[in-house]
Amino acid sequence: MNDTMGRYRTVIGHRLFWPAAVLIVMLAANTIYRPGFLSIEVKDGHLYGTPIDILRLSAPLILVALGMTLVISTGGIDLSVGSLCAISGAIACMYISKQPDQNSLGVVLTALAMALGVSLVLGAWNGVLVAVIGIQPIIATLILMVAGRGLAQLITEGQIITINSEPYRAIGLGHMLTLPLAIFIALAAALLVAAFTRRSALGMIIESVGGNAEASRLAGIRSGRIVFLVYVLSAGCAAIAGFMMTANVSSADGNAAGLWVELDAILAVVIGGTSLAGGRFFLSGTIIGALIIQTLTTSVYAMDISPQTSLLFKAVVVIAVCLIQAPAFRARFSRRRRNVPPPATTADKPKEQVPA
Amino acid sequence: MTTGSLTAGRTRFRLPRKQIPVLATLALLLVMYGIGVSQYTAFSNVQVIFNVFIDNGFLLVVAVGMTFVILTGGIDLSVGSVVAMTAMVSAALLRDGMPPALVLVIALLIGPTLGLLMGCVIHFFEIQPFIVTLAGMFFARGMCTFISGASIPITDGFWTRMSQERIGDPQGNFVSISVLIAFVVVAIAAYALAYTRLGRNVYAIGGNPQSALLMGLPVGRTRIAVYTISGLCSAIGGILLSFYTLSGAPLIAVGMELDVIAAVVIGGTVLTGGAGYIFGTVLGVLVLGVIQTLITFDGSLNSWWTKIVIGSLLFAFILLQRLIGIRYK
Numbered sequence: 001m002n003d004t005m006g007r008y009r010t011v012i013g014h015r016l017f018w019p020a021a022v023l024i025v026m027l028a029a030n031t032i033y034r035p036g037f038l039s040i041e042v043k044d045g046h047l048y049g050t051p052i053d054i055l056r057l058s059a060p061l062i063l064v065a066l067g068m069t070l071v072i073s074t075g076g077i078d079l080s081v082g083s084l085c086a087i088s089g090a091i092a093c094m095y096i097s098k099q100p101d102q103n104s105l106g107v108v109l110t111a112l113a114m115a116l117g118v119s120l121v122l123g124a125w126n127g128v129l130v131a132v133i134g135i136q137p138i139i140a141t142l143i144l145m146v147a148g149r150g151l152a153q154l155i156t157e158g159q160i161i162t163i164n165s166e167p168y169r170a171i172g173l174g175h176m177l178t179l180p181l182a183i184f185i186a187l188a189a190a191l192l193v194a195a196f197t198r199r200s201a202l203g204m205i206i207e208s209v210g211g212n213a214e215a216s217r218l219a220g221i222r223s224g225r226i227v228f229l230v231y232v233l234s235a236g237c238a239a240i241a242g243f244m245m246t247a248n249v250s251s252a253d254g255n256a257a258g259l260w261v262e263l264d265a266i267l268a269v270v271i272g273g274t275s276l277a278g279g280r281f282f283l284s285g286t287i288i289g290a291l292i293i294q295t296l297t298t299s300v301y302a303m304d305i306s307p308q309t310s311l312l313f314k315a316v317v318v319i320a321v322c323l324i325q326a327p328a329f330r331a332r333f334s335r336r337r338r339n340v341p342p343p344a345t346t347a348d349k350p351k352e353q354v355p356a
Numbered sequence: 357m358t359t360g361s362l363t364a365g366r367t368r369f370r371l372p373r374k375q376i377p378v379l380a381t382l383a384l385l386l387v388m389y390g391i392g393v394s395q396y397t398a399f400s401n402v403q404v405i406f407n408v409f410i411d412n413g414f415l416l417v418v419a420v421g422m423t424f425v426i427l428t429g430g431i432d433l434s435v436g437s438v439v440a441m442t443a444m445v446s447a448a449l450l451r452d453g454m455p456p457a458l459v460l461v462i463a464l465l466i467g468p469t470l471g472l473l474m475g476c477v478i479h480f481f482e483i484q485p486f487i488v489t490l491a492g493m494f495f496a497r498g499m500c501t502f503i504s505g506a507s508i509p510i511t512d513g514f515w516t517r518m519s520q521e522r523i524g525d526p527q528g529n530f531v532s533i534s535v536l537i538a539f540v541v542v543a544i545a546a547y548a549l550a551y552t553r554l555g556r557n558v559y560a561i562g563g564n565p566q567s568a569l570l571m572g573l574p575v576g577r578t579r580i581a582v583y584t585i586s587g588l589c590s591a592i593g594g595i596l597l598s599f600y601t602l603s604g605a606p607l608i609a610v611g612m613e614l615d616v617i618a619a620v621v622i623g624g625t626v627l628t629g630g631a632g633y634i635f636g637t638v639l640g641v642l643v644l645g646v647i648q649t650l651i652t653f654d655g656s657l658n659s660w661w662t663k664i665v666i667g668s669l670l671f672a673f674i675l676l677q678r679l680i681g682i683r684y685k
Contacts, residue, residue, distance in 0.1 A: 077486070135674055138431070138486060139627050143674070146614050147667020153660035254660070263490060276484055306505050308606060312498025318491040319477070328482040 015273045018324070019288040022271075023295065030299050037302075046175045050298065058294035059182035060085070060241035062287055064261055065268040066193050067234030069286045072269050074210040074227050075278025076130060076137035081238040081265060083148025084119050085258030088239035089246030090155040091115035093163050102165040111168070116239050122148070123235020127228035141231075145262070152254030162251040172247030182244050189237065194283050203281070206230065210278030264293050267314060271321050292317075376680055377624030377673065378636040384669075385639055388646045396653045402529045408645035413534040414439065414596035416641045418612070419619045420545045421589025423637045424582040426620050427549070428561045429629025430485040432583060434474065434492030435590045436612030438467050440605070441496040442594025446515075447508035447604025456514035464591050470496065471587020475580035485583075493613070500606040507605035510598060518599045534596040541592060546634040558582060562629025618670050619644050626677055643669065 030037045030050075040049035064081050071078045095111040096102050122144060129140035174181040197203030208216045209223045217223040241261070246252045270276060271292055272285025296317065300310035323329045392399040409416075418435050425432045442463050449459045474492045478485050510516075524530030549555035557578040560568040569575045598604060623640025625632025647665050651657045 129671075133675065133678060135678055136627055139621070139674055142614065142617065143667050143671045146618065146670060147664050149611075150660040150663030150667065153658070154664065158658055158660060263494070266487075266490070270487065276487060306501050308501035308505075309498050311494040312502060315491045315494035315498060318487065318494065322483045322487055322491070323477075323481060326481045326483050328480065332481075 015282060016285055016288065019271055019273065019285055019292065023288055023292050026292065026295050026299065030295070030302070033299075034302060042178070045178060046180075047178050050302075052180065054291065054294050054298050055183050056180040057298070058290050059180075059186035060244040061261065061264055061268060061290040061294060062186040063189055063237045063241040063244070064234075064265040065272075065286045065290045066190055066283065067230075067237030068262075068265040069269050069272070069274055069281050069283060070193070070197070070206060070230040071137070071234045072210075072266070072274055072276060073206055073278055073281030074230050075213070076227065076230070077141065077266065077276070078126065078231060078234045078238075079138060079141040079262050080122070080126060080144035080148055081234060081241075082258040082261045083145050083152060084122060084235050084238035085242035085245055085261055086152035086252075086254050086256075087122065087148055087155065088115040088119045088242035089252045089257050090152045090161065090254050091118055092168070092243055093161040093246055093252035094155055096163045096165050096168055097161050102163055103167065105167050108165060108167040112243060115243070116236065119235045119239035119242075120232055123232040123238075124228070126235065127231035130231060131224040131227040149254065152252075152257070154254075156252055156254040158254070160251050160253045164250065168243075168247050169250055170247070172244045172249075185240065185244070189240065190283060190287060193233075197281075197283070207279055207281065210280075264314075265290075267318055268293055270318070374631055377626075377677055378633060378639065380673070380676060381622055381624055381636060381639040381643060385643050385646065388643065388650065392646065392650055392653065399649075399653060402527070404649060406529055406531050406535075408642060408649055409535045409538070410532050411600075411648070412641050412645045413532070413538040414593040414600060415612070415615060415619065415644070416538045416638065417541045417589050417596060418593035419616045419623075419637045419641050420541055420634060421586035421593075422616045422620050423623075423625055423632060423634055424545070424549070424558060425485075425586045426562075426617075426625050426627060427558050427629055427632055428579060428582050429565070430478070430579070430582065431489065431617070431627075432471075432474075432492075432586045433486065433489040433613050434470070434496055435586065435593075435616055436609045436614075437493045437496035437500070438470060438587060438590035439594040439597055439609045439612060440500050440607075442467055442591045443598040443601070443608060444500045444503050444508070444604035444606060446595065446598050447510050448503050450510055450512045450515065451508055456512055460595065463595055464588070467587040467589075467591025467594065468584045469587070471584040471590075472580060474587075475583030478583065479576045479579050489583075497606075497610075503606075504604075505606060507603050507608075510602045510604070515599060515602060519602050532599070534599050537592070537596060541589065542634060542638060545589075549634055554578065554581065559630055562631070564630075615644060615666070618666050621677075622669055622673050624673070624677075627674070 027038065037050050040047055040051060042048070064085070068078055068081065092111040092115040095114055096107060099107045101107060126141050126144060129135045129143070130137050133140075170181055171185070172182055176184055197206065205216070205221055205226055208219070208221060209226045213223045213227070238258075242258060245257055266276075268289035269286050271289035272282050272287070274281045274285060293314070296313055297307070297310050300313060301307065389399075392404075398404070418439060422432055422435060445466060446459050446463045449462065450456065454462075470492055474485075474488050477483055477488050518533050521533050522530035523533065523536065549558065557568070557573050557575075560571070560573055561575055561578055565575060597609065601608070619640035620632070620637050621627060621640070622643050623632070623636030623638070625636060644666060647669075648662055651659070651662055651665075
């Protein structure tokens with residue numbers, strides 16, 4: 001008996017348990033609501049179906065959220081990612097639209113390199129403000145969030161730039177090995193970040209900076225450099241996500257591209273178990289978090305509810321997840337019901353909300 | 357000042373450091389106005405200034421609420437959505453034939469209630485204001501489209517009268533009733549911050565929450581109060597916006613929270629809390645308003661320049677505050 005209870009607690013206590021459980025419950029609820037939800041079919045040698053769509057559409061969010069995870073784990077936040085998505089998409093589409101042969105691979109690669117370069121410079125700007133000048137991250141990145149939308153509109157001259165480029169389109173809609181290319185790009189980015197942070201000391205250093213930047217500096221870690229680096233990386237991730245978003249619709253809209261993606265990304269990171277206070281980060285949790293958000297968005301669409309109203313559901317999820325994580329909330333509950341493990345009592349909330 | 361003259365004669369003309377950001381904003385405002393007047397003859401009309409107030413009355417009210425929150429070291433991201441939700445609720449209730457007085461009461465209750473709830477979650481469960489108000493933002497914006505996906509026009513008599521009433525001087529310059537309401541809010545807020553116990557508690561918590569707690573100040577009550585005040589100001593702002601546009605639209609005031617934060621910061625309120633004035637916030641809103649007016653007068657510049665200029669100013673002022681902070685630490 002004790003052994004099964006112990007094993008039960010280990011499973012429940014695993015940090016990925018609740019995010020994964022929420023995702024599964026959501027998928028189950030969707031399948032009950034719409035029996036064909038999980039079916040996947042093969043068309044023209046490619047796999048099609050709602051689960052594939054969710055994976056494909058969550059790719060940009062996964063990318064942005066990966067960068068955001070590292071930023072948040074240093075105790076910071078990057079509000080400028082949405083604007084960066086818009087800027088990178090705008091630069092790439094603008095360059096391609098001005099070339100005589102939009103289908104040339106060289107043109108597309110030049111466009112991508114240019115846009116990525118500019119985004120990295122803007123990420124470095126964020127990094128300098130936070131790490132060198134010492135401005136609060138939320139404010140430092142707010143500047144680029146406000147001005148960045150303006151920049152994106154400046155680049156596209158306020159127009160929606162439409163392009164007709166097959167190689168560029170492939171970033172969002174192309175296929176590889178029967179699966180959408182976007183999934184592989186997101187997966188590659190995730191593996192790359194995981195390899196760099198978890199197979200080297202980098203991840204631990206980032207966590208130590210997030211835990212206490214001053215102590216880390218005294219312990220010989222160049223905190224400033226690490227903080228600078230995560231903002232540059234976040235901008236790079238946002239840039240690639242921006243390519244995907246614009247490639248999906250073959251057009252760049254400085255005003256609307258990447259709107260609110262920063263909030264979704266923060267949400268994904270928080271759902272994944274990374275604390276906003278910094279000091280720990282969980283890449284796999286973030287990916288599950290991003291999938292949860294995309295599943296939520298897709299299910300809300302499927303129920304013929306307007307996209308804006310899905311914000312209502314997101315609000316409930318944010319608060320529920322934050323409450324579960326909050327030590328003060330757990331303490332309140334465990335004081336009242338000592339015999340029940342605290343997360344189990346509180347975490348019923350998102351489960352109930354999701355199918356609603 | 358006396359200590360300054362005692363320690364060193366050279367620093368006699370030193371500006372009081374707490375006022376430097378506000379004075380910088382004032383100087384900036386005067387310079388921008390000067391540029392406007394020298395470039396365009398019509399810019400010197402008194403009505404231009406009045407129009408800045410007419411177009412930004414709701415922004416001013418919301419910024420006043422945000423000043424309270426930022427003074428305690430918090431932040432409220434929900435304001436833009438609460439403004440939109442208030443306008444939307446008013447429009448929907450009026451469309452359904454509810455009497456205007458009742459609509460006003462209901463609309464003015466929703467904002468503070470949401471603010472109170474957010475304040476309680478922030479205080480009792482120790483969750484960061486940023487994330488709680490983010491959820492509030494999602495919630496209020498979601499409610500907007502839940503009420504209606506399309507914009508709802510307001511044809512109610514009281515609303516149209518409030519919208520069109522002009523209060524003018526003999527020269528024919530006028531302001532709207534919204535501007536007067538905004539001034540009343542500003543006056544009450546300035547009084548509350550400067551002369552009441554609540555005001556002193558707000559500054560104390562922003563300065564150092566631990567000390568405030570040790571001093572026996574009601575930290576929790578004050579913290580919850582500022583989010584409620586911010587909610588109330590957003591609700592008033594929403595009503596003023598509905599007077600201004602005579603409609604409720606689900607996507608109205610998107611991103612307004614950033615304009616509001618920018619106005620408060622440009623007005624000299626320090627984002628870590630503890631220092632700032634309502635007067636500064638008024639100046640901050642005026643700076644944003646005059647930028648927009650300049651860009652409109654120019655004609656060749658597009659609206660996105662507003663965002664870029666606001667971003668640059670935000671940067672300049674944060675840098676200024678940071679430099680002042682470092683030098684005097």
